[in-house]
Amino acid sequence: MSSPITRFLRGQHAFDFIGRRRVWYIISGVLLTICVLSMVVRGFSLGIDFSGGAVFQFPTKGHSIEDARGALHQAGVNADDAVIQELQTSKQLRVQTPVLTDVQTTKVTTAIEKDFGVKSNEIDISTVGASWGSTITNKAIEGLVIFLVLVMVYLSVRFEWKMAAAAMAALVHDLVVTLGVYSLIGFEVTPDTVIAVLAILGFSLYDTVVVFDRIRENTAGMATSSKRTYAEATNDSLNETLIRSLNTSFIALIPVASLLFVGAGLLGAGTLKDLALAQFVGIASGTYSSIFIAAPLLVDFKQPEQAVKALDARVTRARTNAARSASAETAKAGSGSAPGGRSQAYTVAYATDGPEVGDDRTPAPAGAPPRPPGTRPAAGPGPPPARGGGAPPAPGRGGRPPGGGGPPPGGGAAAPPRRAEAADTAAPAAGSGGKKAP
Secondary structure, three states: OOOHHHHHHOOOOOOOOOOOHHHHHHHHHHHHHHHHHHHHHOOOEEOHHHHOEEEEEEEOOOOOHHHHHHHHHHOOOOHHHOEEEEEOOOOEEEEEEOOOOHHHHHHHHHHHHHHHOOOHHHOEEEEEOHHHHHHHHHHHHHHHHHHHHHHHHHHHHHOOHHHHHHHHHHHHHHHHHHHHHHHHHOOEEOHHHHHHHHHHHHHHHHHHHHHHHHHHHHHOOHHHOOOOOHHHHHHHHHHHHHHHHHHHHHHHHHHHHHHHHHHHHHOOOHHHHHHHHHHHHHHHHHHHHHHHHHHHHHHHHHOOOHHHHHHHHHHHHHHHHHHHHHHHHHHHHHHHOOHHHOOHHHHHHOOOOOOOOOOOOOOOOOOOOOOOOOOOOOOOOOOOOOOOOOOOOOOOHHHOOOOOOOOOOOOOOOOOOOOHHHOOOOOOOOOOOOOOOO
């Protein structure tokens, strides 16, 4: 017998996704609530491209982060508003400050040259105005809205508007979860983050379209069907595409996890983590939402339709009729038959003194009491039994039954049948040699 894991990988499984959809709704609701609260209370760590400011990157020369904070104090800049990072791979310090004037920028550069002993050409300075950062933010929002509108239109044309609505709900779920993780962890939001979010929304949409396409195939022609309801057909579609969705997501997560944990975590490539975190969270959330959010929501959207209600009613009636027929057959088989296919009366009235070779006794009428052992049934009116059948032979001398019923032991013609009225009192045949009884 194969193990549960083997059966799962082969697709030999049947999970009730649709029947437990309220559980998935509760889990998603709790997760979305945490993400929204984090975005409202904690906010985001916006990169310089969105918030504006200045970035100073220079060699450490054996100095620490505290030395950089001291240089900012000397230049008259509040170090608490700055973000200072030490880049382990390049042995450099990265100091990000709010928007500075030209005079403040010059003072900070001079303080760094003095305290760290570096030359001016070794300091990489990047400044972004607040207006440019707000422009980038607006453009990112516009791109996201345009993407969602195009997705809604495409799905409405390709499938139907209810499928499009369910897919949009799954996309919004993935977007909120990804942004909430950024807020909870405190990763910096950069233009790379926006690109990654748009990319994972496309991945989530692809996974949802695969599931919806299978649902459309399984529900086609169900207007005259009575085998399964719309919810059951949707659940079957999820089970059929589950392994494909998991395999696709797992293969996509492997390189993204390498970028996130190896590139950004171990090697210290800070520019990779902005891209990798959004993709990692988005792919995982997209796989979850296509199975546990989009398809269950589609079932809830379709339930009020008259066609779906009629289908559910037909399936219920068909199953009720099948259950009644099965119960009737079971009751009939249990009360009217005995082993071997004989009726109960036939079995009770059958002779109990043991059958003989070639025995083919006639059953007693229904309701007749059983005969005592060693007795023979009385011959009733009617034609004699056929040769080789009829009443069982009674042993006598020579082994011949009284009144015939077969050829005598020595050969010759069979004896004429006895009269019915003398069947119970006839004496066994006497003598041998093929003589008939008087």
